Each structure stands twice: as C-alpha cells, then as structure tokens.
Amino acid sequence: MIDLFATCAAITGTTLPDDAAEDSRNVLPAILGRPGGRPLHEAMVFDSGNGVFAVRQGRWKVIVGTKDARKETTETQPADAKASQLFDLDEDPGEQNDLWDKHPDIARSIIELLNKYRKQGRSRPPRGRE
DSSP states (O other), X not given: OTTHHHHHHHHHTOOOOTTSSTXXXXXXXXXTTOOOOSOSOSOEEEEOSSSOXXXXXXXXXXXXXXXXXXXXXXXXXXXXXXXXXXXXXXXXXXXXXXXXXXXXXXXXXXXXXXXXXXHHTOSSOOTTOO
C-alpha cells in the first residue's frame, strides 16, 4: 500500500510534489512485468500506530519497542535489547528467535537507518537525488 501513491501518479502521468507520499515508490514496471533491477526500497518501515515500529532490511527485521515496553527509538535515546528484537526472516519467518544479542551490529545499523528516516521525515530521497 505504501507504493500506491507513486504508482497511481505514474499511471496518470502526474508528478508528486516532494512533500507528498515521502515513502512511496512507483512499482508500475513490476506490475506490468517489466524486468526490474535493484530493490526500490532500502528498507521498509512499519508503524503499528501504538508506538511499536518494525524495520525490514533484506533478510533482517528489527521490531523497535515491544507491546509490553512500548519504548520508541529517538535520535537521543536508542532502543535497547529489552525493548527491541532482531529476526532473520530467511531462517526464522515465524519470528521465534530473537537474535539481538548475537548480531547487535546489524540491529544497531537498522536502528540508525530508522533514525535517519525519522530525521529526514521520509525514506525516499527527494526527487532528483534518487
């Protein structure tokens, strides 16, 4: 659904303003079966609406804040292992084995990416910088 805005704009020949649909990418070529290239999104951010965020980057998924802790990551207060989890979705699609302690570098890298998106207010670079 996140890519609906940019895709509809492409279908109608409309250019979205830089301050609209800041996370949306045009997936029309994939819908039309045209060969793709690299993934359109560096990572995908999901917001539960209750303070729990998840970020998927490749095979890795970080859940920032848990239903119990509800601790959000901010630029000044990074999430900690007690309130966040890391999963390898290739090996564990059911998210049963938290790997935060085994791969803290990967977890922190994804947390830093989330903080970058928050600071920018978007995950898609402004037009002309993609």
